[in-house]
Amino acid sequence: MRLRVTVMLRQGVLDPQGEAVRHALGALGFTGVRSVRQGKVIDLELSDTDPEAALARGREMCEKLLANTVIERYEVEIL
Amino acid sequence: MRAGVVVFPGSNCDRDLARAFRRAGARVEMLWHKEAALPPGLDVIGIPGGFSFGDYLRCGAIAARAPLMRAVAEYAGRGGHVIGICNGFQVMLEAGMLPGALMRNAGLKFVCRTVTLEVATDRGFPGEAYGKGREIRLPVAHHDGSYQADGETLDRLEGEGRVAFRYRGNPNGSARNIAGILSENGRVLGMMPHPERAVDPLQGGTDGAALFAALFAAAAAEPALRPA
Numbered sequence: 001m002r003l004r005v006t007v008m009l010r011q012g013v014l015d016p017q018g019e020a021v022r023h024a025l026g027a028l029g030f031t032g033v034r035s036v037r038q039g040k041v042i043d044l045e046l047s048d049t050d051p052e053a054a055l056a057r058g059r060e061m062c063e064k065l066l067a068n069t070v071i072e073r074y075e076v077e078i079l
Numbered sequence: 080m081r082a083g084v085v086v087f088p089g090s091n092c093d094r095d096l097a098r099a100f101r102r103a104g105a106r107v108e109m110l111w112h113k114e115a116a117l118p119p120g121l122d123v124i125g126i127p128g129g130f131s132f133g134d135y136l137r138c139g140a141i142a143a144r145a146p147l148m149r150a151v152a153e154y155a156g157r158g159g160h161v162i163g164i165c166n167g168f169q170v171m172l173e174a175g176m177l178p179g180a181l182m183r184n185a186g187l188k189f190v191c192r193t194v195t196l197e198v199a200t201d202r203g204f205p206g207e208a209y210g211k212g213r214e215i216r217l218p219v220a221h222h223d224g225s226y227q228a229d230g231e232t233l234d235r236l237e238g239e240g241r242v243a244f245r246y247r248g249n250p251n252g253s254a255r256n257i258a259g260i261l262s263e264n265g266r267v268l269g270m271m272p273h274p275e276r277a278v279d280p281l282q283g284g285t286d287g288a289a290l291f292a293a294l295f296a297a298a299a300a301e302p303a304l305r306p307a
Contacts, residue, residue, distance in 0.1 A: 013227065016185050016252070065144060068137055068173065070180040071227060 001048045002079040003058045007067045008039035042066055043079070051078050080105040080295045082123040085151065085167070087112045087142045092128035092164065092275060099275035100125060103291035112145040119306075122298040123160045124151055126167030128220075128273060138181065138223045139169030148174050159303035160204070160294060161267045165221055168259070168269035177260055177269045178236070179228030185252025189222040193284065195247040196258055196272060203265030205243040208293035215286040217272035219250060219258075224271040226253040226260075236260055243268055266297070 009015050015037050022036040044061075048054035058076035067074040082105040084097045097107040100123070108118060117124070131142035142148065148170065155161050155176055163171040169181050184190055193216050201211040209215060228236070233255055236242050244259040251271075259270025274287025 013182075014185070014252070016183050016187050016225075020187055065140065066136070068140065068180055070172075070178075071182060 001046045001051065001054045003044040003046060003054060004077050004079050005042040005044065005058060005062060005066055006039060006075045006077075007042065007062070007072050008037060008074075010071055010073050013071050039072075054078065080122045080299060081120055082107050082125060082295075083110045083117060083121045084108070084125045084127055085110045085112060085147060086127070087129070087131035087145065087170075089131045089133055090127050090129035090166070092166075092273065095273075096125045096127040096164065096275045099278045099287065099291050100295075102278055102288070103295050105295060110147060112142065112147045115146045115150065117147070117150045117154060121154070121159070122302060123162070123294055124154060126151070126161065126163035126170050127275075128165030128167055131166055131170060134223075137173065139166060139171075139173040142166075142170045143173035143175075152176050153306075154303060155262065155267050157304040157306065158264060158266060158301065160298040160301075162290075162294060163267075163269040164273055164275060165219075165224075165271055168271055169223065171267070171269045176267060177262060178232050179226055179260070181223050181271070182225045182227050182252075183223050184221070184225055184250070189220075190224070190250045191218075191220040192250075193218045194250055194258075194272065196244045197247055199242045199245045200240045200261065202240040203243070203261050203268065204293040204297040205259070205261070205268060205290060206240075206265075207297060208289040214247065216277070216284055217274055217287055218276045218284075219272045221251070221271055224251040224253065226257045226271070228254060233257075239263070241265075244270055244272065266301070268294075 018036040277287035
């Protein structure tokens with residue numbers, strides 16, 4: 001079973017890298033880019049066969065390692 | 080006094096820290112991250128700077144889950160003195176030993192220079208070392224040193240005298256200019272600047288030496304409880 005974990009900075013947490021990308025896009029002539037937020041995508045291949053159990057394990061992995069919940073939020077989906 | 084310095088793959092300030100500890104009069108043991116237990120009888124533990132595990136995932140994230148870090152957190156829990164510097168501070172936050180997070184510098188640049196700090200507390204060994212309000216000069220060298228926490232946490236840290244150091248002129252975008260913080264009991268310090276790089280005149284400054292002297296004095300006066 002394949003899982004995709006998406007980790008993004010929480011709303012309100014300043015993302016200086018996203019800001020730098022936004023400026024660079026502006027310099028390339030892409031107007032109207034109001035906001036850029038940068039995050040991580042982590043794909044996992046699990047031996048689980050039960051989707052619910054796999055999702056629960058994925059969320060536990062996020063809580064324990066994959067995300068820093070002080071500043072990040074995460075989503076787990078089955079691919 | 081006996082001190083331990085934690086070593087991860089990618090630590091690169093471990094020997095500098097060991098040297099600063101020795102200079103303050105301690106015998107030093109290097110502690111490999113895979114060990115599950117600490118040697119008995121340590122008075123101080125240091126978590127050094129560097130790039131543990133190549134900064135993979137997040138700075139300090141993988142190191143914080145190393146077997147030895149569980150023992151270090153347990154040691155802090157029974158009143159042991161611990162200092163985490165730069166990457167060591169990042170590891171401490173990732174391990175939940177101190178609140179908040181360190182993020183990419185606001186200016187996106189790696190900042191490597193000597194900065195002026197204000198000693199912002201009279202508590203713990205930083206307060207003992209310098210006294211509140213004193214200005215000191217220490218080097219910083221980091222890419223991810225922007226300290227962030229929610230407003231409530233920042234208020235609590237300030238209210239409890241747990242902001243140890245503030246930057247004069249913020250090099251990285253840290254909330255409220257915070258450069259280092261203390262635990263509730265004042266015995267665990269995490270800081271981004273490098274006191275171990277300022278203990279000998281050859282390094283260009285000696286303002287860090289007093290911090291190590293005060294650390295060992297505090298550890299002698301208030302040792303950790305024995306393991307249960």
